[in-house]
Structures are given as C-alpha cells and as structure tokens.
Amino acid sequence: MSSHVYLVLVLIFYAVGALHVLLQTLTRRRLLVTSWTVAATLVGFALHTAALAQRWTEAGHFPAVGLHDGASLLAWTMVLVFLVIYTRSRLEALGLAVHPMAFALVLIANLTPIAPVADPVLKGLFLPIHTTLAFFGYAALFVAFAGGLLYLIQERELRSRTPRTFYYLIPSLERCDTLSARAVEAGFALLTLAIITGLLWSHAVHGRYWTSSPKEWSAVVAWCLYVALILARQRSGWGGRRAALLGIAAFTAVAFTFVWMNVFALPGAARTP
Amino acid sequence: MIIVIGVSHRTAPLPVREALAFPRDQLRDALLRLRAETGAGEVMILSTCNRVELYARQDDPGAVDALESFLARYHARDGRELHAVVYRYADADAIRHAFRVAASLESMVIGEPQILGQVKEAYQAAEEAGTLGSALNALRNRSLAAAKRVRTETGIGRNAVSVSYVAVELARKIFGELKDKNVLLVGAGKMSELAARHLVRSGGRATVLGGRTFEKAAELAAALGGKAAPLESLRDELARTDIVISGTGSPGIVIHEADVESARAARRGRHARPLFLIDIAVPRDIDPGVRKIGGVFLYDLDDLKTVAEANLRERLKESAAAEALVEREVREFLDWQKAREVVPLLNELRRRAEEIRRHELEKARRRIGPLTAEQDEAIVAATTAIVNKLLHSPTVHLKEAARESDAPEQLSLIRKLLGL
Numbered sequence: 001m002s003s004h005v006y007l008v009l010v011l012i013f014y015a016v017g018a019l020h021v022l023l024q025t026l027t028r029r030r031l032l033v034t035s036w037t038v039a040a041t042l043v044g045f046a047l048h049t050a051a052l053a054q055r056w057t058e059a060g061h062f063p064a065v066g067l068h069d070g071a072s073l074l075a076w077t078m079v080l081v082f083l084v085i086y087t088r089s090r091l092e093a094l095g096l097a098v099h100p101m102a103f104a105l106v107l108i109a110n111l112t113p114i115a116p117v118a119d120p121v122l123k124g125l126f127l128p129i130h131t132t133l134a135f136f137g138y139a140a141l142f143v144a145f146a147g148g149l150l151y152l153i154q155e156r157e158l159r160s161r162t163p164r165t166f167y168y169l170i171p172s173l174e175r176c177d178t179l180s181a182r183a184v185e186a187g188f189a190l191l192t193l194a195i196i197t198g199l200l201w202s203h204a205v206h207g208r209y210w211t212s213s214p215k216e217w218s219a220v221v222a223w224c225l226y227v228a229l230i231l232a233r234q235r236s237g238w239g240g241r242r243a244a245l246l247g248i249a250a251f252t253a254v255a256f257t258f259v260w261m262n263v264f265a266l267p268g269a270a271r272t273p
Numbered sequence: 274m275i276i277v278i279g280v281s282h283r284t285a286p287l288p289v290r291e292a293l294a295f296p297r298d299q300l301r302d303a304l305l306r307l308r309a310e311t312g313a314g315e316v317m318i319l320s321t322c323n324r325v326e327l328y329a330r331q332d333d334p335g336a337v338d339a340l341e342s343f344l345a346r347y348h349a350r351d352g353r354e355l356h357a358v359v360y361r362y363a364d365a366d367a368i369r370h371a372f373r374v375a376a377s378l379e380s381m382v383i384g385e386p387q388i389l390g391q392v393k394e395a396y397q398a399a400e401e402a403g404t405l406g407s408a409l410n411a412l413r414n415r416s417l418a419a420a421k422r423v424r425t426e427t428g429i430g431r432n433a434v435s436v437s438y439v440a441v442e443l444a445r446k447i448f449g450e451l452k453d454k455n456v457l458l459v460g461a462g463k464m465s466e467l468a469a470r471h472l473v474r475s476g477g478r479a480t481v482l483g484g485r486t487f488e489k490a491a492e493l494a495a496a497l498g499g500k501a502a503p504l505e506s507l508r509d510e511l512a513r514t515d516i517v518i519s520g521t522g523s524p525g526i527v528i529h530e531a532d533v534e535s536a537r538a539a540r541r542g543r544h545a546r547p548l549f550l551i552d553i554a555v556p557r558d559i560d561p562g563v564r565k566i567g568g569v570f571l572y573d574l575d576d577l578k579t580v581a582e583a584n585l586r587e588r589l590k591e592s593a594a595a596e597a598l599v600e601r602e603v604r605e606f607l608d609w610q611k612a613r614e615v616v617p618l619l620n621e622l623r624r625r626a627e628e629i630r631r632h633e634l635e636k637a638r639r640r641i642g643p644l645t646a647e648q649d650e651a652i653v654a655a656t657t658a659i660v661n662k663l664l665h666s667p668t669v670h671l672k673e674a675a676r677e678s679d680a681p682e683q684l685s686l687i688r689k690l691l692g693l
Binding site for chain 1: 432446450576579
C-alpha cells in the first residue's frame with residue numbers, strides 16, 4: 001500500500017475520536033473518551049506509524065518537509081503525546097483539543113500534494129534529529145496551549161455561576177494549570193534543543209548560524225516568551241489566568257514557526273534549514 | 274408471588290406519610306403482626322420519610338387487600354381514605370417497583386444515595402424479625418446489586434444536588450485536591466458547619482472566626498479539628514485562606530471589597546492561587562463587588578441553588594441509562610425466578626429416575642449372581658450414565674420452557690407425560 005492509502009485509513013480512524021468528542025460536547029454528555037475511541041485512536045496511530053514509515057522509504061529522507069509531511073508528522077506526535085498523557089493521568093478533556101486537531105492535520109495532509117524535494121540538504125542526520133525534537137516540542141507546547149485554553153474556559157464557567165457543558169467536561173482549574181505548567185517545561189526543553197540543532201544545521205549548510213529568516217525569528221520570540229513564562233511561574237508565583245494567556249500567546253509564535261516552515265518556505269535550495 | 278402496597282411522596286402528602294410511618298422500635302412487632310394477620314409467607318416493611326411500603330410473598334391474589342387493610346388498621350386510619358393514595362403492585366410489577374426504589378429512580382431527588390441504605394436496613398430488620406424467606410431474600414440480593422450497578426455505571430448519582438455538597442464540588446472544580454486547603458468560617462451557623470465538615474473530611478483545615486459569640490466559634494473549631502480566631506483578624510486570615518464560608522446573622526456586609534483586595538495584595542508576592550468565597554448568609558455577608566477581582570470566585574446561596582438545579586438536570590439526563598439498566602436487571606431476575614419454578618419438577622424427575630435405576634440394578638444383580646468389585650462398579654457407572662444422559666436434554670428444555678409465557682400449561686403437560 002502506498003502511504004496515501006494508509007493516510008486515508010488513518011483519517012477514518014482519527015475521525016472516530018474527533019466525532020465522538022464533538023457529539024458528546026453537543027449533546028452535553030460527559031464521556032469524552034471511551035474504550036472504543038481509544039481503540040480507534042490506537043489503530044489509527046498504528047496505521048499512521050506505518051504510513052510514516054512507508055512515506056520515509058518513498059521519499060528517501062525523513063518525511064517532515066512541506067505541508068503534507070509536516071502536518072502528518074505533527075499529528076502523529078500529538079496523538080502519541082496524548083496517548084502517553086491519557087494512560088498516565090486519564091485526562092479526558094485533553095481529547096477535546098487533540099482529537100479534532102489530529103483529525104484536521106491528517107485531513108490537511110490528505111488534501112495537500114507531496115512537495116517535490118530534491119535537496120542534498122535533506123540527506124544526513126540533521127533533518128531527523130532537528131525535526132523530531134521540534135515536532136515533539138510543538139506537540140508538548142500544543143498540550144500546554146490546550147491546558148491554558150481549558151483553564152480559561154473553565155474559569156469563565158465558574159465565574160458565570162451557571163454551569164453549562166464545559167463545567168462538567170473540563171477538570172479543575174488546578175489540574176488544567178498543572179498540565180499546562182508541566183507541558184511548558186517539557187516543550188521548552190525540546191524547543192531549546194531544536195533551536196540549537198537548527199543553528200548547527202544552518203551553520204553546516206550555509207556557513208552561518210543565523211540566516212535571519214522569519215521562522216528563526218518567530219522561534220526565538222517563542223523561546224523568549226516561554227522563558228518569561230517559566231520564570232514568572234517559578235519566581236513570582238504566576239499561575240492560572242495570566243500564565244494561561246501568556247502560554248497561548250507564546251504558542252501562536254510556535255504555530256507561526258511551523259506554518260512558515262511547512263507552508264511558505266517550500267522546499268528548494270533557498271530554504272532549509 | 275411477590276406483592277407490594279404503599280404510599281410515597283408521589284401519592285400522599287407529608288402528613289399522611291407521617292401518620293403511616295413505622296418507627297424503628299416498633300418495626301419488629303409490626304413485621305410479626307403483618308405476617309400473622311395477613312397469612313403471608315414472608316413480609317418486609319420499608320418506612321422512610323418519603324415512602325411507606327409493605328412487601329410480602331403471598332400466593333393468594335387477594336392478598337394486596339389484606340396488606341392494605343393491615344396498614345389502615347395498624348395506624349388506625351380510615352381504609353377508604355387510604356385506598357385513594359395507596360399503590361398496589363403484584364408479581365413482575367412488584368419486583369420492578371422494588372428494583373426501582375432501591376436504585377433511587379423513585380426518589381424525590383433522583384439518584385440520592387440514602388435510599389439504598391434505608392432499603393438495606395429494612396431487609397435487615399425483616400431478617401432479624403425472622404419474616405424474610407427465600408423469595409424476598411432473592412429480591413433483596415438482586416435489587417441491591419442492581420442498585421449498586423446503577424450507581425457505578427451511570428451518572429445518576431454524580432453531581433451534587435444539595436447546597437452544601439455543591440459548595441464542596443465547586444471547591445474541587447477550582448482547587449482539584451482539597452487536602453491542606455485552608456477553610457475559613459465566618460460565623461458558626463448550621464449550614465456553614467455542614468459544608469465545612471465535608472471540606473474538612475476531604476483534608477481541608479478549618480479556622481473559625483467568631484465575633485460576639487466567640488465561645489460558639491471555639492466550640493465549632495474544636496468539632497472541626499481547627500482553630501478559632503476573633504473577627505478582627507479577618508484580613509490576616511483572608512490572606513492565608515483558600516476557601517471562605519460566610520454565614521453570619523449580620524444585617525450588613527461583613528467582608529468588604531477592600532478586605533479581599535488587601536488579602537489578595539498580601540499574597541500576590543507568593544502564590545496567586547484562587548480564592549473561593551461562599552456566602553450562605555441571608556442577607557448577604559460578602560460584597561458582590563469582589564467578583565471583579567481576578568482569581569476570586571464568589572457564590573451566594575442563589576448561585577449554589579442554580580448549580581444544584583443544573584446538576585439535577587444532568588442527573589435526569591442520565592436517568593434514561595439507569596432506567597434501561599434496571600429494566601435489564603428486572604428481566605434477568607424474572608427469568609431466573611421462572612427458571613426456579615421448574616426446580617421441584619426437575620428434582621422429582623431425577624428422584625424418580627434414580628429410584629427406577631436402583632430397582633433395576635438390584636434385579637439385575639440378583640439375576641447375574643456374585644460379581645467382582647470392578648464388575649459391580651462398571652454396572653453402577655453404566656446405569657448412572659444412562660440416566661444422566663437421558664435426563665440431560667429434558668432438564669435443559671424444562672429450564673428454557675419455564676421462561677415462556679405459557680410455562681404453567683407446558684409444565685403440567687410434561688408432568689402428565691412423565692407420569693409424575
């Protein structure tokens with residue numbers, strides 16, 4: 001089977017989790033994750049792994065360049081991170097963000113053509129190492145973003161004093177805050193390593209560490225915002241609303257980095273790394 | 274056949290239910306009288322503030338009337354008056370009713386947890402009085418097991434519907450764990466005590482502020498395992514606390530916006546953790562203006578009631594799942610009961626077959642003459658095997674036939690065929 005066929009199947013299996021979350025929210029029920037949505041996600045994830053392996057052999061390089069491959073790989077890391085968090089803490093509300101996001105990313109991957117790449121830059125170890133670090137960083141920071149969003153929604157519910165759907169669906173403020181804080185720490189560490197390997201890669205290719213491309217700037221801006229966030233949490237006891245807002249702001253910079261990298265900076269000699 | 278008669282909050286007003294209630298100390302006597310006067314094989318009385326019900330195993334179809342007149346006679350009430358408010362169920366309907374009551378589907382507040390304990394106690398009392406037999410005991414086991422399944426497998430018991438529990442649940446939605454959270458009680462009223470007790474049980478640490486009646490505050494603090502402090506230290510205590518329950522009888526505002534602001538400012542340097550204020554006083558104790566302050570959540574009595582109502586609606590949504598589960602369990606119980614009806618017939622059949630086997634075996638032994646031990650054993654084994662194999666399929670089919678609606682006719686036909 002070609003990686004395309006695999007990816008269509010992945011989309012179908014991820015749709016189960018996404019639709020379930022959507023329907024449960026609309027019908028105001030409270031079972032965001034059930035054994036069969038977990039099963040569907042696991043099958044989807046296994047197929048997704050196969051799709052990526054297949055795509056790797058087809059492309060002859062690590063499949064992370066261009067929107068098709070980038071979206072697919074990002075969805076894969078997000079699902080993996082979600083499954084790990086879910087097995088450890090049974091945090092169902094995270095599915096609210098991850099299921100639709102994974103579905104949307106795989107849908108994008110299905111709808112976009114594979115970017116034609118013939119770039120010697122893509123050979124070698126920098127591509128898999130740098131992108132793996134970056135993508136797991138993105139996934140962790142997405143979890144932090146989702147935690148912040150859940151916090152803000154739950155805070156609004158509690159402030160309104162009239163419980164609606166999300167009051168029942170989302171866990172306590174404390175739990176959302178802790179999730180966000182942990183995910184920022186993990187994501188920040190990965191992002192730092194990704195930036196370092198990115199700089200080294202750039203030096204190896206262009207002979208200079210800094211090429212002043214927009215994605216470099218946005219990555220550094222995001223990194224600075226996360227430094228500020230972590231320091232504010234540790235030093236001045238920041239948490240809750242303000243931390244959630246800063247985390248969301250920082251994530252937009254991360255999202256820009258990803259989008260620039262995989263949409264605008266299309267493969268060619270001028271881009272990468 | 275199991276029969277039930279009774280009154281509940283749905284059929285009778287409180288004064289009537291009160292008049293018909295059986296006090297706990299009279300229950301034993303009432304059970305014994307009920308059995309003696311109605312001639313029922315087994316009886317049980319469930320008497321709570323929302324319902325009074327008499328359960329009996331009685332094969333006579335007129336027994337419901339006997340139960341009803343007993344209820345009137347026991348409490349010296351007019352029978353005709355009572356008849357208008359009493360519901361009567363027999364057989365499958367009675368069983369379904371028993372299951373529904375235990376599962377809290379018939380409760381005033383659907384999903385409330387007390388009824389399960391009350392039903393348990395009622396069966397316990399009947400057991401101790403010696404009026405419980407196999408039929409009611411089977412009903413007890415199956416209905417209680419079903420009620421437990423309903424609690425664990427549906428959301429019918431989730432989400433608090435009483436004001437003090439709602440306060441605790443909200444605290445959990447804000448803080449997650451309540452362990453080591455500081456709880457400040459302003460005023461030592463009944464309702465604040467109830468809410469504080471739930472919080473302390475979950476690991477909270479209580480401080481009680483007392484004004485003019487400091488002794489009362491000290492007393493409550495001791496009961497909650499916390500400390501008491503004078504009302505003047507409000508601002509200091511506010512800066513330390515996570516949850517405030519205010520329920521003074523004061524006519525004016527007790528906790529002003531400035532108090533909360535200064536408390537927030539005092540803790541800003543450290544952890545800007547949320548502050549949850551619960552105002553259960555009427556007139557209110559806490560200035561509603563504090564809602565503007567970041568990280569502060571204020572709920573007054575009306576808000577708590579709004580949440581309780583929303584929770585109740587959530588429960589009602591879950592009740593469909595609970596109804597379906599109870600219905601499945603009732604069906605299973607009825608099938609099981611019917612299958613049990615063939616047990617005497619099966620026993621008889623088996624006994625008869627065994628009798629024939631022994632008889633023929635003796636005859637054979639006499640005819641053949643002395644046998645070695647192995648040979649004798651072989652004959653015994655062979656005859657036993659023949660009987661068992663012959664009886665296997667009738668046994669299975671009889672049990673199946675018992676579930677059919679025309680089971681009695683079928684069973685009597687089988688009896689005739691087998692000459693039993």
